[in-house]
Amino acid sequence: MAEANPQLAALKGRRILVALSGGIACYKIASLVSTVAQVGADVTVMMTEAATRFVTPLTFQTLSGRPVYTSMWQAEENFDAQHIALARGCDLVILAPATANMLAKISHGICDDLVSTVICALPRETPVLIAPAMNTEMWNNPITQKNVAELRDTLNYQFIGPDEGWQACRTSGAGRMSEADDIVAAAASLLE
Numbered sequence: 791m792a793e794a795n796p797q798l799a800a801l802k803g804r805r806i807l808v809a810l811s812g813g814i815a816c817y818k819i820a821s822l823v824s825t826v827a828q829v830g831a832d833v834t835v836m837m838t839e840a841a842t843r844f845v846t847p848l849t850f851q852t853l854s855g856r857p858v859y860t861s862m863w864q865a866e867e868n869f870d871a872q873h874i875a876l877a878r879g880c881d882l883v884i885l886a887p888a889t890a891n892m893l894a895k896i897s898h899g900i901c902d903d904l905v906s907t908v909i910c911a912l913p914r915e916t917p918v919l920i921a922p923a924m925n926t927e928m929w930n931n932p933i934t935q936k937n938v939a940e941l942r943d944t945l946n947y948q949f950i951g952p953d954e955g956w957q958a959c960r961t962s963g964a965g966r967m968s969e970a971d972d973i974v975a976a977a978a979s980l981l982e
């Protein structure tokens with residue numbers, strides 16, 4: 791049981807923002823959100839438009855018991871600028887799955903959707919944990935690797951994975967998203 795796992799105690803009562811970008815691994819984040827909710831964290835989900843094509847916001851709304859944020863333009867809980875309120879109000883951001891596109895955007899300061907804008911607006915001390923997920927060629931693309939290095943070195947963002955293994959494109963290789971439980975454990979250790 792997640793709530794009885796002492797390794798996850800650091801998440802209890804913390805405000806966790808889970809950001810999904812549009813990869814096939816979105817379905818695994820349902821389990822992540824459920825675990826984080828079970829340990830007593832206050833979990834809020836935001837999704838890119840592409841992510842909503844893989845799993846519906848309703849799934850995350852139900853598992854988190856909270857509104858799911860998908861747009862900068864539609865106010866959900868308060869009427870401040872949505873991206874600023876979300877960026878200010880969290881102890882940790884988990885970006886999973888992180889697409890090649892989203893890594894490129896956030897490493898270049900591009901803010902053209904809610905997820906990239908919130909990440910750009912985060913206070914510098916807010917930890918960000920990124921779980922990339924993509925096809926092996928996309929992961930090995932030197933541009934993707936350059937973007938990852940930039941996010942690590944300039945912004946001190948933390949990465950978990952990707953792992954090697956079976957991929958949705960029916961090949962095996964690097965780029966498979968780390969398992970949800972491993973991402974949750976890494977998130978807890980960042981808040982200890």
Ligand SMILES: Cc1cc2nc3c(=O)[nH]c(=O)nc-3n(C[C@H](O)[C@H](O)[C@H](O)COP(=O)(O)O)c2cc1C
Nearest residue numbers: 811812813814838840841889890891892923924925
């Ligand atoms: C079936 C399908 C699966 C995809 N899986 C991935 C993936 O795992 N990783 C990735 O980087 N892009 C993947 N893409 C491409 C992204 O969805 C696409 O680059 C999109 O623009 C990402 O938008 P976002 O970063 O705003 O969510 C996939 C696309 C499709 C149609």
